Amino acid sequence: MGFEAPRRLVRALGESDDWLGLLPALTDEAVSREGLDVERVMAPGGRSSVVVLVRLEDGTPAALKLAPPAAAPALERAALEHWDGWGAVRLLAAPGDALLLERLHPEMSLRSLPEAKALLEASGIVRRLWVEPPAGHGFESVADRTARQAEAMRVSAEASSALVSEALAARDELTAAPPETLLLHGNFRQGKVLAGDRTPWLAVGPEPLVGERAYDLARLVRDRVEDLIAASSGASAARRRVNKLADSLEVDPDRLRGWTLFRAVESATRAQSSGRAQEAELGLEFASWL
Numbered sequence: 001m002g003f004e005a006p007r008r009l010v011r012a013l014g015e016s017d018d019w020l021g022l023l024p025a026l027t028d029e030a031v032s033r034e035g036l037d038v039e040r041v042m043a044p045g046g047r048s049s050v051v052v053l054v055r056l057e058d059g060t061p062a063a064l065k066l067a068p069p070a071a072a073p074a075l076e077r078a079a080l081e082h083w084d085g086w087g088a089v090r091l092l093a094a095p096g097d098a099l100l101l102e103r104l105h106p107e108m109s110l111r112s113l114p115e116a117k118a119l120l121e122a123s124g125i126v127r128r129l130w131v132e133p134p135a136g137h138g139f140e141s142v143a144d145r146t147a148r149q150a151e152a153m154r155v156s157a158e159a160s161s162a163l164v165s166e167a168l169a170a171r172d173e174l175t176a177a178p179p180e181t182l183l184l185h186g187n188f189r190q191g192k193v194l195a196g197d198r199t200p201w202l203a204v205g206p207e208p209l210v211g212e213r214a215y216d217l218a219r220l221v222r223d224r225v226e227d228l229i230a231a232s233s234g235a236s237a238a239r240r241r242v243n244k245l246a247d248s249l250e251v252d253p254d255r256l257r258g259w260t261l262f263r264a265v266e267s268a269t270r271a272q273s274s275g276r277a278q279e280a281e282l283g284l285e286f287a288s289w290l
Helices: 007-013 018-034 073-083 115-129 142-154 162-176 213-221 225-230 234-248 253-273 277-289
Strands: 037-041 050-055 061-066 091-093 099-102 105-109 182-184 193-195 201-203 209-211
Touching: 007 018, 018 050, 018 061, 073 091, 073 099, 073 182, 115 193, 115 201, 115 213, 115 234, 142 162, 142 209, 142 253, 162 253, 162 277, 182 213, 213 234, 213 253, 225 234, 225 277, 234 253, 234 277, 253 277
Parallel strands: none
Antiparallel strands: 037 050, 050 061, 061 099, 091 099, 105 193, 182 209, 193 201
């Protein structure tokens, strides 16, 4: 097939990325192995993978996802296999390092719904994903992932700020005695839940790890942060969201607040280091409300 990686992915990975050079051949190999009929490449696509809309030999619509090794596609595959379509997109096959997935409706995520309805649906989906991990799994722990992130935060330009110090202290306290070890999505938010045909909503794009549920909810708390910042009642609305999600999903609100603080500040400092000043400013303002 004629193939050109979406520009959004090229910008994220860099023009000289070795995997991008291999991508046309990897795509052709996966298409040939599964006997797929290619429709089109999803554009603008994501920043860490490429999705090709395809049809199986019997005409069933599907999606072929290819991601670089740094995105750990093998771990995504393992998580999707374990969920087996329960709350998440179903894995149909795994040709090479590619993932052949059931076709969802990428143009319709939970972000298309009013906020209250979106949070309600998101709560129902993420609850399904929190299961015991498989025996002998290779998933990273919340403690290990956040330890790396914390180290990067300490050496960032913003490391001297009181907010960063508070976030790091919260992380240390939270990882000292984790209450549970469940399989988590890792990057759960409204935009990661798409409309489906088999069931109304399904999660996609996990960055799976194992740990406590409060960690997985923390990114969802920060959803639609631009709307919160623009609202005069944004600070109180953010705190109400923490309490509402904690209550509906039976999570300790103090642990959810702590993880929300850490993840918001970590994301903001990473954005600052990458030159995304506006994104960093929004994240830090949100964190200051918690």
